[in-house]
Amino acid sequence: MNAPWKTGGMGNREPFSAFICDESSLDVLRPVVIEMGWQPEKCNKGGLRNAVQSLSIAASPAILMVDLSESGDPLNDINALAEVCEPGTVVVAIGQVNDVRLYRDLIASGIHDYLLKPLSASQLRDALTQAQSVFTAPRANDGDGEKQHVSTAIVGTRGGVGASTVATSLAWLFSTEHERSTALLDLDVHFGTGALALDLEPGRGLTDAIENPSRIDGLFIERAMIRANDRLAIMSAEAPINSPLMTDGTAFVQLEEEFRQAFDITVVDLPRNMLINFPHLLAEVNVVTVVTELTLAAARDTIRILSWLKTNAPAAQPLVVANKVQAGAAEISKADFEASIERKINFAIPYDQKAGINAAKLGQTFAEANRSSKATQAMQDIAKVIVGAAEEDGASVEEAGGSGSLLGKFDLKNLLGSKKEKAGSHEVVEPAE
Ligand SMILES: Nc1ncnc2c1ncn2[C@@H]1O[C@H](COP(=O)(O)OP(=O)(O)OP(=O)(O)O)[C@@H](O)[C@H]1O
Ligand SMILES: [Mg+2]
Numbered sequence: 001m002n003a004p005w006k007t008g009g010m011g012n013r014e015p016f017s018a019f020i021c022d023e024s025s026l027d028v029l030r031p032v033v034i035e036m037g038w039q040p041e042k043c044n045k046g047g048l049r050n051a052v053q054s055l056s057i058a059a060s061p062a063i064l065m066v067d068l069s070e071s072g073d074p075l076n077d078i079n080a081l082a083e084v085c086e087p088g089t090v091v092v093a094i095g096q097v098n099d100v101r102l103y104r105d106l107i108a109s110g111i112h113d114y115l116l117k118p119l120s121a122s123q124l125r126d127a128l129t130q131a132q133s134v135f136t137a138p139r140a141n142d143g144d145g146e147k148q149h150v151s152t153a154i155v156g157t158r159g160g161v162g163a164s165t166v167a168t169s170l171a172w173l174f175s176t177e178h179e180r181s182t183a184l185l186d187l188d189v190h191f192g193t194g195a196l197a198l199d200l201e202p203g204r205g206l207t208d209a210i211e212n213p214s215r216i217d218g219l220f221i222e223r224a225m226i227r228a229n230d231r232l233a234i235m236s237a238e239a240p241i242n243s244p245l246m247t248d249g250t251a252f253v254q255l256e257e258e259f260r261q262a263f264d265i266t267v268v269d270l271p272r273n274m275l276i277n278f279p280h281l282l283a284e285v286n287v288v289t290v291v292t293e294l295t296l297a298a299a300r301d302t303i304r305i306l307s308w309l310k311t312n313a314p315a316a317q318p319l320v321v322a323n324k325v326q327a328g329a330a331e332i333s334k335a336d337f338e339a340s341i342e343r344k345i346n347f348a349i350p351y352d353q354k355a356g357i358n359a360a361k362l363g364q365t366f367a368e369a370n371r372s373s374k375a376t377q378a379m380q381d382i383a384k385v386i387v388g389a390a391e392e393d394g395a396s397v398e399e400a401g402g403s404g405s406l407l408g409k410f411d412l413k414n415l416l417g418s419k420k421e422k423a424g425s426h427e428v429v430e431p432a433e
Contacts, residue, residue: 013059013060013061013062013086013217013219014042014059014061014062015037015038015061015062015063016033016036016038016039016042016061016062016063016064016065016128017042017043017044017054017061017064017065018033018042018043018044018064018065018066018067019044019045019046019047019048019050019051019054019064019065019066019067020043020044020045020046020047020065020067020094021045021046021047021067021069021070022067022069023045024118025067025094025117025118025119026043026045028118028119028120028121028124029043029065029119029124030043031121032121032124032125032128033128035125036125036128036129036132042061046067047066047067047068047069047070047071048066048067048068048070048071048074048077048078048080048081049070049071049077051064051066051081052077052080052081052084055081055084055085055086056084059086060084060085060086060088060089061089062088062089062090062135062219063089063090063091063092063128063131063132064085064089064090064091064092065091065092065093065094065128066081066091066092066093066094067093067094067095068093068094068095068097069094069095069096069117071095074093074095074097074102074106075102075105075106075109078091078093078106078109078110078111079109082109082110086215086219086220086223087205087208087219087220087221087222087223087224088217088218088219088220088221088222088223088224089219089223090112090131090134090135091110091111091112092111092112092113092114092115092127092128092131093106093111093113093114093115094114094115094116094117094119095114095115095116095117096116096117098116102114112130112131112134113127113130113131115127135218135219149259149260149263149264149265149266150180150264150265150266150286150287150386150387150389151256151259151260151265151266151268151284151285151286151287152170152265152266152267152268152285152286152287152288152289152386152389153267153268153270153281153282153285153287153288153289153316154166154167154170154267154268154269154270154289154291155270155271155272155275155288155289155290155291155305156271156272156291156292157272157290157291157292157293157298157301157302157305158292158293158295158297158298158301161291161292161293161298161323161324162291162293162323162324162349163269163271163291164186164188164192164193164194164197164269165197165323165356165359165365165366166289166291166321166323166349166379166382167184167186167194167267167268167269167289168184168193168194168197168198168269168365168366169365169366169367169368169376169379170267170289170367170379170382170383170386171184171232171234171265171267171365172198172228172229172232172364172365172367172368173367173379173380173383174231174232174264174265174267174383174386174387175228175229175230175231175232176229176231176232176368177380177383178265178383178387179231180231180263180264180265180387181231181232181262181263181264181265182231182232182233182263182264182265182266182267183221183225183233183234183235183259183262183263183265183266183267184228184232184233184234184235184236184267184269185206185234185235185236185252185255185256185259185266185267185268185269186202186206186234186235186236186237186269187252187268187269187270187271187274187281188236188269188271188274189206189207189210189237189239189245190237190238190239190240190241190245191241192236192237192238192269194234194236194269195226195234195236195238197359197364197365197366198228198232198234198363198364198365199363199364200226200228200234201226202226202234202236202237202238203224203226203236203237204224204237205221205224205225205226205235205236205237206224206235206236206237206239207237207239208220208224209224209235209251209254209255210237210245210246210247210251212251213247213250213251213254216251216254216255216258217258218258218261218262220258221235221255221258221259221262222262233263235255249277249278249280249281252274252278252281253278253280253281253283256268256281256284256285257284260284265386265387268281268285270282272301272305275305275308279312279313282309282312282313282316283313283315284315285313285315285316286315286316286317286386286389287316287317287318287319287385287386287389287397288309288313288316288317288318288319289318289319289321289382289386290302290305290306290309290318290319290320290321291321291323292320292321292322292323292345293322293323293324294322294325294330294331294332294333294334294337295330295331295332296331296332299332299337299340299341302320302337302341303340303341303342306318306320306341306343317389317397317398318397318398319346319347319382319385319386319397319398319400320341320343320344320345320346320347321345321346321347321348321349321378321382322334322337322345322347322348322349323348323349323351324349324350324351325348325349325350325351326350326351329351334348343398344401345401346382346385346397346398346400346401347378347381347382347400347401348378349375349378349379350374350375350378351375352370352373352374352375355369355370355373355375355376358370366379367379367380381401385397385400385401
């Protein structure tokens with residue numbers, strides 16, 4: 001596999017095992033395996049079927065060699081292997097069919113290499129060294145010096161404010177305009193739309209990670225993430241809505257840790273309830289992008305979330321983004337909102353209904369589908385600030401964006417009260433206690 005990101009190493013897996021049909025091939029293989037520093041006992045007699053059987057009950061090795069000689073339908077059987085093989089395993093196939101088409105199909109199905117029998121020691125040595133190099137390969141961007149990893153969590157202050165729209169767009173912008181390898185982690189495990197926005201199937205990656213956090217390593221993420229483009233990969237789930245989320249959050253923290261090693265930027269789409277359940281998720285996050293709308297309820301929750309962040313994630317720099325902003329149509333004006341949250345809104349993304357529809361129709365992120373829209377321009381500005389967050393000091397993020405003015409302390413309770421008194425008001429708003 002030619003992953004765009006660096007794998008974190010082989011983790012705790014066995015480095016190698018092989019399933020080979022004939023003794024003479026095994027005789028050539030064993031000495032090479034010893035040379036590589038691996039155990040010759042890992043060279044098993046048997047072909048693809050034995051490999052499938054064995055891997056369905058045991059952990060997968062980092063490098064797996066399988067003999068396809070006795071397989072009537074190698075491509076189909078390889079798919080069966082893929083089902084039991086853990087993500088990240090590098091598979092080297094061997095066989096006796098000299099057919100370029102088969103070779104191409106095997107490579108396309110994720111096989112690392114295909115070796116033709118009869119095997120020679122030098123051919124095996126080359127192939128295994130090459131397979132090993134997958135785990136030690138330098139990052140794609142090592143040439144331009146070490147860039148510091150940036151991690152941002154996108155939190156919506158209310159449902160539907162556009163947090164996921166912003167998250168997917170930012171991830172896309174990082175991967176394209178900023179040419180950073182980017183991981184998008186959609187922690188809306190049941191109802192996430194990250195994959196949908198990128199027109200991808202969510203896969204089982206995140207579900208597997210939650211069920212088996214101990215398996216999370218560089219190899220795992222390499223296989224379990226769904227690639228959206230050369231530099232953007234997503235991990236998400238569409239977990240069945242008849243089962244609750246059974247996790248203590250270890251998997252998420254572990255994923256964040258692996259992403260730090262393997263990517264330049266991590267974008268976490270973090271539903272508000274996850275913030276409450278798993279506060280440690282924000283421990284290492286550089287920038288928390290708080291997406292809000294200009295409503296009373298959102299003002300209350302922006303205040304609460306900013307204050308929560310101050311206590312629980314003091315290292316994370318909050319960036320306040322107002323989304324779906326419509327001139328003259330806000331429940332609260334921008335200035336009043338800023339006064340009530342006692343800080344300025346860093347960026348305002350205009351409401352653009354056509355652009356939203358366009359993105360959905362094209363199966364692209366909002367930013368990709370509407371490159372010249374004002375809303376995308378605002379997202380580009382946000383992306384720039386976040387990319388720069390690792391290099392600059394904390395104040396720069398808080399001060400980022402337009403020069404909004406503070407009107408001094410603004411009493412939210414008063415506003416809520418006056419709103420309730422307003423004759424003909426069509427909304428009933430519960431004041432914050
Ligand atoms: N600036 C915008 N202009 C117009 N429509 C927008 C804008 N931002 C987001 N939307 C639309 O708002 C809807 C909700 O967006 P999104 O799913 O991103 O919200 P969310 O905050 O992640 O919601 P949830 O609480 O369900 O996670 C989508 O249909 C999206 O296209
Ligand atoms: Mg969402």
